[in-house]
Amino acid sequence: MLDEEKFWNASVEELSDGYVFDESTEEYICLICGQKYEDGVLYPQIDREIFLEARKAINQHMKNNHPSMFNYLLGMDKKYTGLSEHQRELLHLFGQGLSDKEIVEINGGSASTIRNHRFKLKEKEKQAKVFLAIMTLLKTEKDTNHDFVPFHKGAKMVDDRYAVTKDEKEKILNTYFKQGPNGPLDSFPSKEKRKLVILQHIIKRFEVGKKYTESEVNEVLKTIFYDFATIRRYFIEYGFMERSKDCSEYWINQ
Template structure:
């Protein structure tokens, strides 16, 4: 999941509505709820929109805490800030928060003030960006937002730099040069240049399912089908933040 790809309402809700399919999808596990279906949960019946909200509460313990603690380069809150937001969401008074954190009440109130000001800045920036996009769309008729011609940056990226300034055209050209076949996926050589390497990894990670847990053997098997040096591919998928693993290396997943 790339948090930066979703609009504000989707991020607040924790689910994505697909107007074409007329369905709701949980952002945490991808479970689909078709709009024309009725869902039975704990002896009660819900429409799809209500069912996905119930699902988030019953199966995931609520969206907010999962969202708050989700690893993302866009979530720059410190652990202390996350703890404070969590307590505020639970309705804790300032005095109780200060006591738990071992700080003064004025410190808690100052951080709340900082939160509020940052939220205002974010809303102004978002409004300006959206206005610029609408004007660009009207002027060119392309329907593109500023920067839309660039490939998106994956959410687990550890260091975003010029390597990620890649257009869709460049991406497709790099794939054509590196892969013998895209279906099935067969890599001819692993590029030396960082930008081309990144493009290859972007394509390879599509072979793995988000939300699924893989053993190291399963990862090796899948990568070996793509390229003989599967160890190198696995290492770079981790280094570039496309995948993560447990400390003992036993379990892998898409970030």
């Protein structure tokens, strides 16, 4: 599962590689599926009779399971990339190494228009570098109390409801989980921001990659709150979970 916090805290180079190194646990962690490789451990390769150390093992993992970070990042929602559908399509074609003339043959238009798009995207890249530098420097200045909680990948209509700092999240959880964060929910909030924090916390009770029946989802939620049907509905509505058309299977939105 995509680890939102690790993903958004990763450097540009780490996003390009698709993994990060967690110094606290001494593990290489895949940003897409969460697979971990502990430094100092040798990992057998199924397709070959060899063992690889952790860094080489995660690079092999990326090649086998996530061969193109370019396509993965490009395929992310506009709220993450800021790219229009047309820009995304052009970048996909640029990534194939096609010439302006070849792209015109596929998409129509003119070679000069394609060149203009290439130029604008290069300018966007320059602006992004400067903006990243500004935001990096801002962290060393006086903006230290606004460490925002990353929103989940399936988030819909991202707006100020998602502008929650880690301190705010802690206060909300303490207010609604009076017996501790792993205990039952005392009441379900009506305010959208608080509702999202609660849902983001509860979804952690489910396993990534596992398919659940509706009754299994209900059994987990019953231990948390009496109105389990409302929470289940909000999981779907806010994009925390997905379900099959016949509602026979539920799973975490990755």
